Amino acid sequence: MKRGPLFWSGVAIGWAFIAAGAVGMIAQARFAKPSETALWIAGAVLAHDALVAPIVIVIAHALRRIVAPRWLAAAQAGLIGSAIVTIATLPIVLRLGRRADNPSLLPRAYGTGLAVTLAVVWLVMVTAALRAARRHPLGSDSESG
Amino acid sequence: MRLRDERTAALLGVALGISVLILMATGLVSHLIQHPPGWLTWPARPANTYRVTQGIHVAAGIATVPLLLAKLFVIYPKLFVWPPARDIPHLIERLTLFPLVGGTLFMLASGLWNVAGFEPWGFFFPVAHYWGSFITIGALITHVAAKAAVTRRGLSRPAGGAGGAAAPEEAGLSRRGFIGAIAAASAALTVTTIGQTVSPLRRLALLAPRDPKTGPQGVPVNKTARAAGVIAAATDSAWRLRIEGNVPAPLELSLEDVRAMTAHTADLPIACVQGWSAPARWRGVRLADVLDRAGASPDASLRVESLQPAGQYRASSVNRLHARDRDTLLAYDLHGAPLHLDHGYPLRLIGPNRPGVMQTKWVTRLVVE
Helix, strand or coil: CCCCHHHHHHHHHHHHHHHHHHHHHHHCHHHHCHHHHHHHHHHHHHHHHHHHHHHHHHHHHHHHHHCCHHHHHHHHHHHHHHHHHHHHHHHHHCCCCCCCCCCCCCCCCHHHHHHHHHHHHHHHHHHHHHHHHHHCCCCCCCCCC | CCCCCHHHHHHHHHHHHHHHHHHHHHHHHHHHHHCCCCCCCCCCCCCCHHHHHHHHHHHHHHHHHHHHHHHHHHHHHHHHCCCCCCCHHHHHHHHCHHHHHHHHHHHHHHHHHHHCCCCCCCCCHHHHHHHHHHHHHHHHHHHHHHHHHHHHHHHHCCCCHHHHHCCCCCCCCCHHHHHHHHHHHHHHHHHCCHHHCCHHHHHHCCCCCCCCCCCHHHCCCCCCHHHHCCHHHHHCCCCCEEEEECCCCCEEECHHHHHHCCCEEEECCEECCCCCEECCEEEEEEHHHHHHHCCCCCCCCEEEEECCCCCCCCEEEECHHHHCCCCCEEEEEECCEECCHHHCCCCEEECCCCEHHHCCCCEEEEEEC
16 A cells, blocks of 8 residues: 555654653653563553454354344343443452452442443443334345444 | 454544543643743643642543453453464564553553542552553554554444444343443443542442541541641641741741731632542632742742651642642631541642642641742
């Protein structure tokens, strides 16, 4: 593909920022711990590409085999919603950051909170998916996009 | 799979780009307030500005998690294209994906975990988060420039165009359904956490790390007196407030002396860097009155120092606008009762439009500049 000035200025400016970030971390190494931070960044990529993504693909394929076509969209939407909400709030729900001296941090019953949230997420997702399916039944001529 | 097409990637990319711009702007505001360059005298008014910008920063970060995960899901197969690079520009473009994906995951995860009080790392979060943002935003600039044409093509193609209706009908989520599910996940995370910032919605905040009404005297605490190591010094009857530095008449006041001065009340929130904020009613003396009593110049700035023996936040800078604001107090009461030790007994700084970490607790010394 032919690359114009937009691409090359994007490379120049972007990598200047990246270099500034790296230099800044090294300059403040006592606080930023650049080698450890780099490990977290690399670890995040690895955790996604080698672990999370393959697991999601396996589950997505299993879902297509297990779930009847008319329920598939609802199941996919429900799983997407609940998996994301769970992953995003897991450290909170497990109260991993709790401190004995500070009861104002993580004060709620998060297990119950997550259960209620996931129930509502499933309710909304299933309702929406079934309504969409009624509007555009499989095999009809209407477009799916 | 039909979800993994240019249009879905472009739509999610644009949404992510907007999120990152909001996160960058609000994050930069927070950084500049805490490390003001010479040209910036951060105003004391409007009093709730920081509460809003930092509330948006954390809420936007939380709402962005589903967008990022969806985007990674859509583009994942492209990780395995063969050959890995067609030419040098393509190689540069693909190498930039490493700081882009790693940086974005790092920024969102470290921010979210920090807000949750969970810090399983050795670095000092604000510094790593700040410089990490340069790496992430730099990679994003390169990525946007490299993908501008593809994104424009993906956005301009009418829904259900070449990649949509032409493909055979398939069971399962449509593109619209997929994006709807991602938006619903963002909405669910927002609804269940925003109440830590917007206190009227606190009952919905099932998954928020803070409740604006839970804590000593009904106000949350970031650092306790025990964690700060100040219990003995703060409860010692020998405690004094010293006003020193560039003043003609250095002062040393006991708590009784301070309480004998004209008292004022201020309704000001604690607005934490972690995004939560809690409304509160404070009573104390005006900082300006104390400065006047020591004869400080009316445009003087100062450092407010805590009993805390060490730590990044043992002192804070107060610029001339904050020092002279009528609501900037050295407070000794909260909600009509003496300050709880964890809120800074015997005396704390509280002022409008300041991050919580700059509302110094256990104040013992004012150094006028």
